[in-house]
Amino acid sequence: MFSDPDYLAVLQDIARNEVAHRDWDSGTDTTVRFAFVGLGGFTENVVLPAISETDYCTATVGVTGTPETGERLVTEYDLERILSYDEFHDGEALTEYDAVYICTPNALHLEYAESAADFGKPVLCEKPLEATSERARQLRDVCDEAGVPLMTAYRMQLEPVTRRLREWIRDGKLGDIVAVRGSLDIDIPNDQWRFDEDLAGGGATMDIGIYPLNTARFVLDAEPKAVTACTASPRDMEVDEHVTFQLTFPGDITVHGQASFEAQPKTEFQVVGTDATVCVSPAFNVARDRTVEILKDDQTTELVAKWGDEIVEEFDYFAQCLETGMAPTPDGNEGVRDLEIIDAIYESAERDDTIEL
Amino acid sequence: MFSDPDYLAVLQDIARNEVAHRDWDSGTDTTVRFAFVGLGGFTENVVLPAISETDYCTATVGVTGTPETGERLVTEYDLERILSYDEFHDGEALTEYDAVYICTPNALHLEYAESAADFGKPVLCEKPLEATSERARQLRDVCDEAGVPLMTAYRMQLEPVTRRLREWIRDGKLGDIVAVRGSLDIDIPNDQWRFDEDLAGGGATMDIGIYPLNTARFVLDAEPKAVTACTASPRDMEVDEHVTFQLTFPGDITVHGQASFEAQPKTEFQVVGTDATVCVSPAFNVARDRTVEILKDDQTTELVAKWGDEIVEEFDYFAQCLETGMAPTPDGNEGVRDLEIIDAIYESAERDDTIEL
Numbered sequence: 001m002f003s004d005p006d007y008l009a010v011l012q013d014i015a016r017n018e019v020a021h022r023d024w025d026s027g028t029d030t031t032v033r034f035a036f037v038g039l040g041g042f043t044e045n046v047v048l049p050a051i052s053e054t055d056y057c058t059a060t061v062g063v064t065g066t067p068e069t070g071e072r073l074v075t076e077y078d079l080e081r082i083l084s085y086d087e088f089h090d091g092e093a094l095t096e097y098d099a100v101y102i103c104t105p106n107a108l109h110l111e112y113a114e115s116a117a118d119f120g121k122p123v124l125c126e127k128p129l130e131a132t133s134e135r136a137r138q139l140r141d142v143c144d145e146a147g148v149p150l151m152t153a154y155r156m157q158l159e160p161v162t163r164r165l166r167e168w169i170r171d172g173k174l175g176d177i178v179a180v181r182g183s184l185d186i187d188i189p190n191d192q193w194r195f196d197e198d199l200a201g202g203g204a205t206m207d208i209g210i211y212p213l214n215t216a217r218f219v220l221d222a223e224p225k226a227v228t229a230c231t232a233s234p235r236d237m238e239v240d241e242h243v244t245f246q247l248t249f250p251g252d253i254t255v256h257g258q259a260s261f262e263a264q265p266k267t268e269f270q271v272v273g274t275d276a277t278v279c280v281s282p283a284f285n286v287a288r289d290r291t292v293e294i295l296k297d298d299q300t301t302e303l304v305a306k307w308g309d310e311i312v313e314e315f316d317y318f319a320q321c322l323e324t325g326m327a328p329t330p331d332g333n334e335g336v337r338d339l340e341i342i343d344a345i346y347e348s349a350e351r352d353d354t355i356e357l
Numbered sequence: 358m359f360s361d362p363d364y365l366a367v368l369q370d371i372a373r374n375e376v377a378h379r380d381w382d383s384g385t386d387t388t389v390r391f392a393f394v395g396l397g398g399f400t401e402n403v404v405l406p407a408i409s410e411t412d413y414c415t416a417t418v419g420v421t422g423t424p425e426t427g428e429r430l431v432t433e434y435d436l437e438r439i440l441s442y443d444e445f446h447d448g449e450a451l452t453e454y455d456a457v458y459i460c461t462p463n464a465l466h467l468e469y470a471e472s473a474a475d476f477g478k479p480v481l482c483e484k485p486l487e488a489t490s491e492r493a494r495q496l497r498d499v500c501d502e503a504g505v506p507l508m509t510a511y512r513m514q515l516e517p518v519t520r521r522l523r524e525w526i527r528d529g530k531l532g533d534i535v536a537v538r539g540s541l542d543i544d545i546p547n548d549q550w551r552f553d554e555d556l557a558g559g560g561a562t563m564d565i566g567i568y569p570l571n572t573a574r575f576v577l578d579a580e581p582k583a584v585t586a587c588t589a590s591p592r593d594m595e596v597d598e599h600v601t602f603q604l605t606f607p608g609d610i611t612v613h614g615q616a617s618f619e620a621q622p623k624t625e626f627q628v629v630g631t632d633a634t635v636c637v638s639p640a641f642n643v644a645r646d647r648t649v650e651i652l653k654d655d656q657t658t659e660l661v662a663k664w665g666d667e668i669v670e671e672f673d674y675f676a677q678c679l680e681t682g683m684a685p686t687p688d689g690n691e692g693v694r695d696l697e698i699i700d701a702i703y704e705s706a707e708r709d710d711t712i713e714l
Contacts, residue, residue, distance in 0.1 A: 178589075178617050178619075179540075179601050179617075181538070183629075185535075228585035228603055228711055242609070244611035246585055248587050252589035254615070256613045264630075272615070272621075272623075276621060277623055296621065353711045354711045
């Protein structure tokens with residue numbers, strides 16, 4: 001059996017839901033009323049169901065260009081108001097929501113963040129933060145200047161196993177880190193906005209490659225020095241359908257990332273250390289049972305659990321930040337940084353060369 | 358269930374040992390008597406036990422610098438003769454063996470291959486072919502000039518699942534190949550010749566990184582265009598203890614390789630295609646039960662079997678080549694090519710840059 005009880009016990013307790021794993025939760029009661037900007041599949045099928053599981057959040061306003069969707073969600077999730085995008089920009093129903101969650105196509109994030117900032121409403125904005133690093137900087141700056149909190153919605157950073165993994169790495173429990181690998185393959189129809197360069201800014205790299213990229217930066221708590229990448233679009237789409245990248249971090253740690261819009265659905269995240277190797281699978285699917293395999297002292301321990309719904313965690317964390325005045329992380333700078341690294345990924349792929357960061 | 362019976366049935370049959378998977382076996386009976394040059398742990402514990410399982414090979418002569426080992430193996434494996442290295446070079450016992458298997462430290466391969474070539478004896482030489490690409494070219498040339506067959510002992514190329522995987526890729530069963538990943542982590546004492554730069558030529562890259570490198574080249578049946586790599590020796594050894602590399606192949610296929618001398622033992626090989634993903638685990642351990650996981654049509658099929666002892670396969674294949682006059686592959690050129698790519702891996706790691714191949 002696994003020989004470091006401190007190390008494993010934490011996971012076993014989380015797996016059994018026997019300990020609070022919310023290292024960020026002050027316990028102060030609050031209710032944050034959210035306006036949901038963009039009522040697409042992710043909001044409807046993943047986020048709104050999660051909101052009802054939160055302790056500190058409620059869904060009051062939906063903002064959409066398709067009134068039928070709005071009407072359905074009013075009934076289904078007990079929303080108070082549906083606004084058109086123009087009504088939102090015009091500042092309607094301002095007394096009915098406290099914060100804004102933006103989940104539109106990437107290139108529309110900025111305009112809704114601008115309006116939210118004008119209204120003094122905190123912003124939780126989906127990843128990538130915008131369609132380009134330049135627009136992401138504008139989005140960050142507009143929130144900064146208005147003094148409204150901005151969080152980039154990297155849900156993995158609130159996922160309990162990922163948070164523990166970061167602590168173990170920081171505490172040297174895995175020894176020296178040698179390599180990190182993360183992949184996210186999905187198979188999606190190529191008729192959606194994710195394949196539209198104007199709306200998305202890029203393809204598999206922007207939409208899903210960002211998961212291994214950001215999660216690696218998070219668990220290593222470090223910044224890459226250089227990147228070498230390859231992108232491809234065999235079906236000749238406007239955007240990349242496949243991406244592979246290799247990042248070099250300080251201490252000769254390498255991160256391999258791979259993501260695809262057209263492959264069998266599979267996702268893994270693995271951290272190789274001199275003393276232990278930890279594999280999470282499936283890694284980046286939302287709110288799923290995850291297998292965590294820990295190799296240490298030549299022994300393998302495997303735990304399977306729904307470690308927590310990281311959407312619930314993310315929204316409650318954001319609400320706690322607003323209640324207690326804690327600055328939410330990942331913040332806007334982190335969202336900008338990933339887009340700057342993604343710029344380098346595309347440049348590397350274009351030039352067939354290593355790009356210094 | 359898996360929907361392509363032709364595809365899966367082959368593996369199931371192999372797993373049950375119900376079909377001959379020796380696509381190279383003419384069935385012509387032969388017995389090739391081998392001299393084993395270098396009686397280290399791999400020869401004693403892995404190769405000699407396998408020889409007794411072969412159809413076409415027998416072990417007659419051992420060549421060693423430690424007579425005690427020789428005496429033990431004479432008894433245990435019924436060898437006819439033990440020679441010192443000098444006696445081998447002097448051409449003793451030439452009538453007692455037909456071919457030579459070289460399994461010494463890398464930098465000694467050349468001198469034994471030279472003697473074998475002088476004697477007109479075919480050579481099966483362990484990987485890497487030598488300690489440097491220059492010496493590997495000399496080794497290849499000396500065999501060429503003497504007209505003796507030379508095979509580089511990449512056992513994975515004779516491993517039945519790896520051979521099938523190559524066929525499936527060639528036949529398009531996996532769709533377009535997107536990415537290949539291979540890793541081999543071991544934890545070995547740092548007092549052996551593998552850490553001696555003069556004897557080994559390099560560290561983890563040369564000894565174990567070569568497995569994902571060569572196996573990827575084999576299954577893709579293609580040559581890389583560029584490489585970006587990172588090596589490290591945290592314990593400040595003469596050679597690299599960790600390596601990560603990313604190779605770009607034609608068609609925007611990328612290969613990620615990672616190997617470590619100091620990490621928890623784990624090895625995987627994964628091929629991601631647009632239509633199917635195949636994972637083999639453990640991948641590169643010798644003659645082990647391997648799990649083969651196939652994802653296709655959103656279904657996962659997992660088969661576990663000892664697919665064959667690839668050392669047995671390798672020796673019987675080589676014997677068949679000698680019997681039928683078929684030129685053995687992987688040949689000397691292939692052994693040279695990997696060392697040239699390894700040169701580029703070290704250059705890339707040194708220069709922190711992408712190297713064209």
